Amino acid sequence: MxxxxxxxxxxxxxxxxxxxxxxxxxxxxxxxxxxxxxxxxxxxxxxxxxxxxxxxxxxxxxxxxxxxxxxxxxxxxxxxxxxxxxxxxxxxxxxxxxxxxxxxxxxxxxxxxxxxxxxxxxxxxxxxxxxxxxxxxxxxxxxxxxxxxxxxxxxxxxxxxxxxxxxxxxxxxxxxxxxxxxxxxxxxxxxxxxxxxxxxxxxxxxxxxxxxxTIQELLRQHDAFHLRTTDDAKARVTLAPLSWVERTEERDGGLVVTAPQARSWEITRALAETGVYVNELVPVHRSLEEFFMEITGTDPTTGRERS
Amino acid sequence: MIANIANLTRWEWFKLRRRWMLWIVLVFAILFAQLAVWGQFFSYENLQSTGGEITVPATLQQQQGRLPRTVACNDLLSGDQGRQPADLDVQVIAGLAAQCRQQAATQPARLARAYQGFTLPGSISTALVIVQALALILIAILTASAIGIDYGSGTLRSVLTQGTGRWPYLTAKILTLAILTALGLLVALATVAISSVIAGAIAGAAPSAATVTATWADAGLALWKAWVSVLPYLALTTFVTVVARSSAAGMAIGLGYYFLGQLLIALFSSLFSWFQNVADFLLVRNISAWTQGGAGTSGGFSSLGGSLPDATHAIVVLAIYTVALSTIAFWIFERRDVQGATVG
Structure with missing residues (x-):
């Protein structure tokens, strides 16, 4: 077979x-x-x-x-x-x-x-x-x-x-x-x-x-954290060069970092080494719909591009 | 492969027999077949009771301001004054009687012909003249509907995903329609046979001068020719329906070609002598030539467009049409992507 x-x-x-x-x-x-x-x-x-x-x-x-x-x-x-x-x-x-x-x-x-x-x-x-x-x-x-x-x-x-x-x-x-x-x-x-x-x-x-x-695999590839630090601007600069960090963006008065959730400790360590300290680190669980919209750039129901 | 086609043919029949259209078409075929038999019967009865009828000349009627009418020869030749038409001049009556005396010489042969027309086996050929022409129209409707529904309702997609294969499916459809045409003709002729026995019993013994010329072999040959003549028409309608993916188009072209073809042949043949050569290769004309026996026979002259081609020429042309139209239809059916419903 x-x-x-x-x-x-x-x-x-x-x-x-x-x-x-x-x-x-x-x-x-x-x-x-x-x-x-x-x-x-x-x-x-x-x-x-x-x-x-x-x-x-x-x-x-x-x-x-x-x-x-x-x-x-x-x-x-x-x-x-x-x-x-x-x-x-x-x-x-x-x-x-x-x-x-x-x-x-x-x-x-x-x-x-x-x-x-x-x-x-x-x-x-x-x-x-x-x-x-x-x-x-x-x-x-x-x-x-x-x-x-x-x-x-x-x-x-x-x-x-x-x-x-x-x-x-x-x-x-x-x-x-x-x-x-x-x-x-x-x-x-x-x-x-x-x-x-x-x-x-x-x-x-x-x-x-x-x-x-598998859905788990795909969603895991796009794991993210919501981060509040003592210096968000410096934190972005620190995290950007890390190869396993896919993206960092400012959102809701903090940072959203797209990176595997298993490496959360590495994030806190990297930031601490540059004098930036974490106030809050919350894993962001994305749905398949959010994942879909992110990678296709379209709404799954209408098929229209996201503005 | 043969088992697959046989299975698909069986299930095509499963679908078709549940459609009103099939039974309506059959009823029409039977009605027209009956019309042929009983028409001949009443014509015979009329011929026997009147001794033939003579139409009063139109010019005379116009002069006298009367409607067109006929007079019975038996009345004119009876010598009984009471049976002579009172409204006609003596000289006119004498002229009409002379015509009747001329007709009287052929009266036994005419009676014999009419008698054969509604009794077995001659009634089979009589009925087939009408049923065959009707069958062309009915098969165009039935074929377009049977093939077109798969496009209109989108069921072709559902059928092909069952793993039927494309060409076996279309083959099964055409085969079913060809078999049903043969069965339809047989059923219509079976009712003709029953009516012939009844009509023969009512009419009584054959006219004394009747010489039996119609045979069962002639009847069988007429049936074979009628069935074969339908096949190119079946191919034509299949071709149009597949190309247009529409039963409406199949019906329109199938029926339109039948009537328009005859009309154009008659028109152009009368206008241009060279068109006769073109017409000899057109479908409708060769169907007529094939069923009527072609040139050199009693029926080998078309009222529309001069003498017909011979039967061999006709069957070769019909075979080429059937093979060519079917081949293109199968090729398109096999190659084209299948979409959803087209409705129509």
């Missing part, structure tokens, strides 16, 4: 002059929930499209389970819900699932009842898809992605249109899906939600991969 469930190498998609995905080299480990993050237009859906054989890459390669991503045999081991779920409007929810189960030769008909119950659509299973609300469509999309118990599941914005209770249910479902060896790729702009369920994340911005790793 290959080391990574998904592996891309210099994957690129260009539409005319616009580069939607730029030399993306991504590695997704086996098992767990992998967050695929990025503002709108960052190339998440295009990347998913290339992995699922819907979009032809301009160059580069993509592999799933070590095999070419777009190969039908590979895709039969993958479940996907990309963007808004799409089904035949004149068929019922159950008939739609039966159809997709049939064409993909995924599992048995008894799975359909189980999946409909799982996504809480049992009572509306015989209603035509055209009569479903957005939330119900989303639930059916999730059920469809789980047909045949796939080893890899792509879920693109699975909580769109769901009420708060539904969001919690789907979050729990995604967490459960990620257990037991299955890999779930969760694409979402709701970073608080992602932070709660994902083990690993990749962040895309303008088609490029700008960060990848």
């Amino acid at each position: 290959p080391e990574y469930v998904i592996e891309t190498k210099d994957l690129t998609k260009q539409y005319g002059d616009v580069i939607a995905v730029d030399r993306l080299s991504l590695r997704v480990p086996h098992g767990g929930v992998f967050g695929f993050l990025g503002p709108n237009g960052s190339g998440k859906t295009t990347t998913m499209g290339m992995l699922l054989g819907l979009v032809h890459p301009t160059s580069g390669e993509a592999r799933i389970f070590g095999d070419p991503a777009r190969h039908p045999a590979t895709l039969r081991r993958v479940g996907a819900m990309v963007e808004t779920p799409t089904f035949y409007p004149y068929l019922s929810g159950r008939a739609n699932l039966r159809y997709f189960q049939g064409v993909g030769r995924r599992g048995s008909s008894s799975d359909i009842d189980r999946l409909l119950e799982l996504v809480d659509l049992g009572k509306r299973a015989e209603s035509k898809y055209a009569t479903y609300s957005l939330g119900m469509k989303q639930r059916l999309g999730i059920a469809c992605a789980l047909l045949g118990d796939p080893e890899l599941v792509f879920l693109d914005e699975p909580t769109n249109g769901l009420d708060p209770a539904g969001v919690v249910e789907v979050r729990e479902l995604v967490r459960q899906l990620g257990k037991g060896g299955r890999t779930v790729i969760l694409s979402s702009h709701l970073l608080a939600e992602t932070e709660l369920v994902c083990d690993n994340v990749a962040v895309l911005s303008r088609g490029r991969l700008i960060a990848q790793g």
Whole structure:
């Protein structure tokens, strides 16, 4: 079995002059929930499209389970819900699932009842898809992605249109899906939600991969302290040359120093050696959202650049 | 690969049979087939009871300020004064009677032809003349709808992520439509067979002069030709729907080509003699040539645009159209990126 469930190498998609995905080299480990993050237009859906054989890459390669991503045999081991779920409007929810189960030769008909119950659509299973609300469509999309118990599941914005209770249910479902060896790729702009369920994340911005790793690792890279000293100006000058200090900036009447929290003692020692003494040193815990905004320079929901 | 296509074909049928459109199309095919049989039956009955009808000359009607009308030959030739049209001059009646006497010589053959038109196996060919023309229109609607819905509602994305493969999926769609066309023709003709038995029973014995020329082999050949003639049209509509990613465009071009093609051929052929050569390579004209048997046969002359090409020429042209349009459609379907719903 290959080391990574998904592996891309210099994957690129260009539409005319616009580069939607730029030399993306991504590695997704086996098992767990992998967050695929990025503002709108960052190339998440295009990347998913290339992995699922819907979009032809301009160059580069993509592999799933070590095999070419777009190969039908590979895709039969993958479940996907990309963007808004799409089904035949004149068929019922159950008939739609039966159809997709049939064409993909995924599992048995008894799975359909189980999946409909799982996504809480049992009572509306015989209603035509055209009569479903957005939330119900989303639930059916999730059920469809789980047909045949796939080893890899792509879920693109699975909580769109769901009420708060539904969001919690789907979050729990995604967490459960990620257990037991299955890999779930969760694409979402709701970073608080992602932070709660994902083990690993990749962040895309303008088609490029700008960060990848476990959430803890990524947030740790951007650990910071809020510092009050006897001489903030001198403290900035003292800390600036240290290689492990990423940045110092004045904020809220003190200094915010971006540096690993494990080296806090070195900060106090360095300052003391230059005659600057620390009055207050408070670790700053950043959320994934703050981290995201910092490295992409954009708001995760709107995709607009921060002013 | 064959197993995959067979499986996809099965599930295509699963979808199609749940659409009203399929059954509406079938009902239309059956209705028109019935129209052909019963039309022939009533024509036969009329011919038998009137001995044929003669239209009173238009000039005479205009002079007398009357509406266009016909008179029955049986009345004119009966010699019974009470059955003669009272509103016509004696000389006019004599002229019309002379025409009837001329027609009387061909009356047995006409009766025999009409009788064959609504009794088996001749009724099959009769019905196919109408059903085949209708099938071209219906298949354009059905094909555009069956393929276009995947673009309109965005379901193509959901289907392809199941690992169906692109060309097997399109192949299964076309195969399903081709099979359904054959089945639709068979169902329509089965109802024709039932109606033929009923009509034959009502009409009674065949006219004494009737010589049976229609055979089951002719009926089978007509069915084969009708089915084959639909295939290039299926390819054309598939091509347009895939290129435009829209069922509306597929229907518009499919139907538009059928009517506009005939109109343009008739118009340009009458204006420019050289256009006849161009028309011989157009789809609609070769479909007519193929189903009517081409040049040199009784049906080998088109009312729109002169004599038709021969059947061999027609089938070669139709095959080229089918292969070329299908190849381009498959190539585009295979190569193009799949986006979300286009609605339309």
